[in-house]
Amino acid sequence: MISTNSTGEPALRIENLDKYYGTFHALRGINLSVKRGEKIVVCGPSGSGKSTMIRCINRLEQHNGGRIVVLGTELNDDVGNIDEIRREVGMVFQHFNLFPHMTVLENCVISSMIVRKQPRAQAEATARRYLEKVRIPEQALKYPSQLSGGQQQRVAIARALCMQPQIMLFDEPTSALDPEMVSEVLDVMVTLASEGMTMICVTHEMGFARRVADRVLFMDGGEILEEAPPDEFFTSSATSAPDNSCRRCWAIDWKQRSECVTPHAFRHLHD
Amino acid sequence: MVSLLRNQKVHNALLQVLYVGSIAAMVLAGIVIARRNLADQGITSGFDFLFKSTGWDVNFSLLPATANDPYWWYFLIGIINTLFLGSVGLILATIVGTIVGLARTSSNDLARLLGRTYVDIFRNIPLILQVFFWYAIITHLPTPRSAHEAWGFLLTSRGLYIPFPNVGSAAFAAATVAVIAAIVLPAWLGRTSRLAQPIGQRHTIQFAAAAAALACSAIILALGRLPDTPLLDFPALQGLNLRGGLRIPPEFATLAIAIAIYGGSYIAEIVRGGFKSVGTGQVEAALSLGLSPWRVFTLVRLPLALRAMLPILANQYVWLMKATTMGIAVGLTDFFMIVALTINHSGQTLEAIGILMAGFLAINLSLAAVFNRINKAIALKGNQLRG
Amino acid sequence: MEMVLVAPPAPGRLEDLKRRFFATPLQAVVSLACLTIMVFLVWKLLNWAVFSAVFTTSGGPEACQAAAGACWSVIAARWRIIFFGLYPYEEQWRSALACVAVVVMTVLSCIPAFWTGRRIALVWGAGTGLFYVLMKGGVLGLAHVGEEAWGGLALTLFIFVTTCLIGFPLAICLALLRRSELPWISRTTGLIIDGVRSLPLISILFTFAVVLPFALPQWLQGDKLYRVILGSALFFSAYQAEIVRGGMQGVATGQEEAAMALGMRYWQRISRILLPQAMRNAMPATINQFVISFKETSLVVIVGFFEILASGNAAYGTGEWRFAYVEVYAFIAFIYFIFVFSLSRYGAFLERRMSVSER
Numbered sequence A: 001m002i003s004t005n006s007t008g009e010p011a012l013r014i015e016n017l018d019k020y021y022g023t024f025h026a027l028r029g030i031n032l033s034v035k036r037g038e039k040i041v042v043c044g045p046s047g048s049g050k051s052t053m054i055r056c057i058n059r060l061e062q063h064n065g066g067r068i069v070v071l072g073t074e075l076n077d078d079v080g081n082i083d084e085i086r087r088e089v090g091m092v093f094q095h096f097n098l099f100p101h102m103t104v105l106e107n108c109v110i111s112s113m114i115v116r117k118q119p120r121a122q123a124e125a126t127a128r129r130y131l132e133k134v135r136i137p138e139q140a141l142k143y144p145s146q147l148s149g150g151q152q153q154r155v156a157i158a159r160a161l162c163m164q165p166q167i168m169l170f171d172e173p174t175s176a177l178d179p180e181m182v183s184e185v186l187d188v189m190v191t192l193a194s195e196g197m198t199m200i201c202v203t204h205e206m207g208f209a210r211r212v213a214d215r216v217l218f219m220d221g222g223e224i225l226e227e228a229p230p231d232e233f234f235t236s237s238a239t240s241a242p243d244n245s246c247r248r249c250w251a252i253d254w255k256q257r258s259e260c261v262t263p264h265a266f267r268h269l270h271d
Numbered sequence B: 001m002v003s004l005l006r007n008q009k010v011h012n013a014l015l016q017v018l019y020v021g022s023i024a025a026m027v028l029a030g031i032v033i034a035r036r037n038l039a040d041q042g043i044t045s046g047f048d049f050l051f052k053s054t055g056w057d058v059n060f061s062l063l064p065a066t067a068n069d070p071y072w073w074y075f076l077i078g079i080i081n082t083l084f085l086g087s088v089g090l091i092l093a094t095i096v097g098t099i100v101g102l103a104r105t106s107s108n109d110l111a112r113l114l115g116r117t118y119v120d121i122f123r124n125i126p127l128i129l130q131v132f133f134w135y136a137i138i139t140h141l142p143t144p145r146s147a148h149e150a151w152g153f154l155l156t157s158r159g160l161y162i163p164f165p166n167v168g169s170a171a172f173a174a175a176t177v178a179v180i181a182a183i184v185l186p187a188w189l190g191r192t193s194r195l196a197q198p199i200g201q202r203h204t205i206q207f208a209a210a211a212a213a214l215a216c217s218a219i220i221l222a223l224g225r226l227p228d229t230p231l232l233d234f235p236a237l238q239g240l241n242l243r244g245g246l247r248i249p250p251e252f253a254t255l256a257i258a259i260a261i262y263g264g265s266y267i268a269e270i271v272r273g274g275f276k277s278v279g280t281g282q283v284e285a286a287l288s289l290g291l292s293p294w295r296v297f298t299l300v301r302l303p304l305a306l307r308a309m310l311p312i313l314a315n316q317y318v319w320l321m322k323a324t325t326m327g328i329a330v331g332l333t334d335f336f337m338i339v340a341l342t343i344n345h346s347g348q349t350l351e352a353i354g355i356l357m358a359g360f361l362a363i364n365l366s367l368a369a370v371f372n373r374i375n376k377a378i379a380l381k382g383n384q385l386r387g
Numbered sequence C: 001m002e003m004v005l006v007a008p009p010a011p012g013r014l015e016d017l018k019r020r021f022f023a024t025p026l027q028a029v030v031s032l033a034c035l036t037i038m039v040f041l042v043w044k045l046l047n048w049a050v051f052s053a054v055f056t057t058s059g060g061p062e063a064c065q066a067a068a069g070a071c072w073s074v075i076a077a078r079w080r081i082i083f084f085g086l087y088p089y090e091e092q093w094r095s096a097l098a099c100v101a102v103v104v105m106t107v108l109s110c111i112p113a114f115w116t117g118r119r120i121a122l123v124w125g126a127g128t129g130l131f132y133v134l135m136k137g138g139v140l141g142l143a144h145v146g147e148e149a150w151g152g153l154a155l156t157l158f159i160f161v162t163t164c165l166i167g168f169p170l171a172i173c174l175a176l177l178r179r180s181e182l183p184w185i186s187r188t189t190g191l192i193i194d195g196v197r198s199l200p201l202i203s204i205l206f207t208f209a210v211v212l213p214f215a216l217p218q219w220l221q222g223d224k225l226y227r228v229i230l231g232s233a234l235f236f237s238a239y240q241a242e243i244v245r246g247g248m249q250g251v252a253t254g255q256e257e258a259a260m261a262l263g264m265r266y267w268q269r270i271s272r273i274l275l276p277q278a279m280r281n282a283m284p285a286t287i288n289q290f291v292i293s294f295k296e297t298s299l300v301v302i303v304g305f306f307e308i309l310a311s312g313n314a315a316y317g318t319g320e321w322r323f324a325y326v327e328v329y330a331f332i333a334f335i336y337f338i339f340v341f342s343l344s345r346y347g348a349f350l351e352r353r354m355s356v357s358e359r
């Protein structure tokens, strides 16, 4: 399962990351290093800064302090870098964000064609391959609004993969889905993981975390409070954040429930 | 250097400076060139000309005006003309629009058809064409000698003559204020916070206030009557000309009619939209409380529809104010025409354009302010009825 | 029994009529009043416009003036000036063809198959180009006719089309600038848009026609026609920009984020993701704006152009047709009505269709 590729620069290095929304301190001194091929699962209560952190990685949000180095390139005010980074970092959103005015196939080929400047035939071949992989090749000519939520999210994954990114970010990909559709999306993500993709997933699906994650991060109040391999994370009931008891409760609660209930029961914890 | 340019913050700052700078530079260059060109024609820039006398006449004014008056007085006359024409047009258009709009929401198929025909015809013909049309009609009316007469009104190519009280101008102004008070006072009193009495008594008080104000205006008119004249002065032919009554110049009548008819067709649609937005649920609830249809209309449908309409109506009124500039098509000296004439006669182009912009900005802003006040005052408190 | 339940006896015609128009005394009064007004107006109108009207030029103006009804012979005698203004007589077929080109172009752009940026640009580019070549000539063996000789319907359409052609891209630029994240850019643009919107169109046309030449260097002044078109385009774009911006606000922010995450650059995001969706949202309001702006082209008559309204004034204003102003205005109103009414009906249809498909 653990397929670390420890040669050279890590895929992602975050040092002392700070992020403010106005005066609100959303991320406080985050440190994280992700090796190539590593799978990270991020969890934590709503409003804890998970989305903010993951969005800083492809600069949908600009950070205010610290360093983020993605694939050897530091994210800074240099305007030229950012589009190059974004090509290599795929992102899947909670609400899919498919382009409603394009068919599924067009959704998948548009960025390869206009960003990577691939000819249409090649882009379509790639797109069809990935649609096959997410198991909806037959929906290629439909519009997003004609698909179910699970299908839309799988298209969104295929769309991101079509850019052939080196890192994939997932921001709660299953929390907007009806329970019966969660597994079809998780299955696709598991397959992707087994192929060695570097993944950072914000999710509350513990089954998925146990099966796939190399490390699980627990965040609250803009900080990473705990960071451990899943086995350790789910068995230890003591957190490494002794000061704030309330935060601890949440973490313990989260872990304990994860042992006795199905993952879907946690949907109410998401925003 | 290159790396500095690629820095996003530098990049953003540069873009902003470039954009704002180039616009400012264009405006400044225009002003500089214009000043030079005007100076070549012997026109010195500055606002001194405001105090020179104009040397030309206006054909319509509510204030006394002669060719010796200074420019600033003429601008004031222009603004007042525009506001006056705008208000008259606004009131007439609202009346027309309300009638047609109610016809369009009526349950009677014939009334709806009639309303719809009206809107379809008058909305789809440009206002200026309608202005030309009515102007042609009015100026082709018979001469005073063979004027049409109806109920004391005379329609002639020189204008419309209407009976008018024989009063001094101060008394007339005071009476007008009293009439306005008769409309505003009950509405103001009607706001729940002001009167604690139950509905029935409240209505009595409102009626009393309105009646008192109207009586006031009647008394003012009676007292202010010019000595030895009948109260109402009817226009009548004397020799080749008409004497008596109030003459509405053809230009003013044209614009008032055109704006009323064209604006009315737009307001009718707004009224219809307002009534359509009142949910059937609220009407049914009121009916099931045993209220009579008339009560349901005045207590439920009308107030709710008014609230929905008002923001759109405000825009429409601002538009109507601007439509008075059509006056120049028939030669009515509204604000815009005074500015145009000023440019023609004095050559003070930049200053006049500046005054034009400032004038319309002031009119728009004050209208917007008034409507915001009204909007706030009648907005539903809380959100129980929204959604 | 079964039969009765399935198909209750249809109420008689008379009962139905009674129910619809005479249910209560008030209803009956309203119905009768409306009916009276309608019959009266329709009869008056028909009588004037058809029954007692004169349609032929044979009797000349005098016979026409004597008639009780409308004198349509003024149109028969003067239609060329109304449609073509002062355009040279032998070349007027070109002006007619140019108008047809514009109408075809408008109809084409109402068909959803043409609603991609490229196709609509192609249709409008080709239509306007054709119009310009036909009107101006000087190439392809067509005699040269300067803009000063253009007039009538053709000039009206030309001003309208060029206003939209310049105003529309300008509106999109203004809308984008106004929603810019850079505060000074968005504020300055907001000031320009709100400033233009607070002024009446006539004052802008007047400024561009009469005042602007003072403020421009000689080489930039250009023809008065094009200056006025520019002014009218600026006015159009200030209103249209707010419509486009409204359409953009209707596009979920996630759309742009997704495009960013895929590595698209600013213009790619705008042109491929944001604008197609925003324009779709803004479609009904846009058509409404086109309708308004078509009606407003008639205002150029005030700054001295010989468009259809001015040529209408000329058509009855000279000599023997002076009495026939109502007929001429009615005719011009009818022409405007055809264009404006069909366009606004189309807008209403589109709005209905969109609100149905939006569920």
Ligand SMILES: Nc1ncnc2c1ncn2[C@@H]1O[C@H](COP(=O)(O)OP(=O)(O)O)[C@@H](O)[C@H]1O
Binding pocket: A021, A024, A026, A044, A045, A046, A047, A048, A049, A050, A051, A052, A053, A271
């Ligand atoms: N655009 C924003 N402006 C201001 N505050 C924000 C914004 N986005 C997020 N926040 C705040 O930052 C905190 C972290 O948000 P987020 O990263 O979305 O949390 P999570 O994804 O863990 O639920 C929250 O308190 C939220 O209110």
Ligand SMILES: [Mg+2]
Binding pocket: A050, A051, A052, A172, A271
């Ligand atoms: Mg989140």
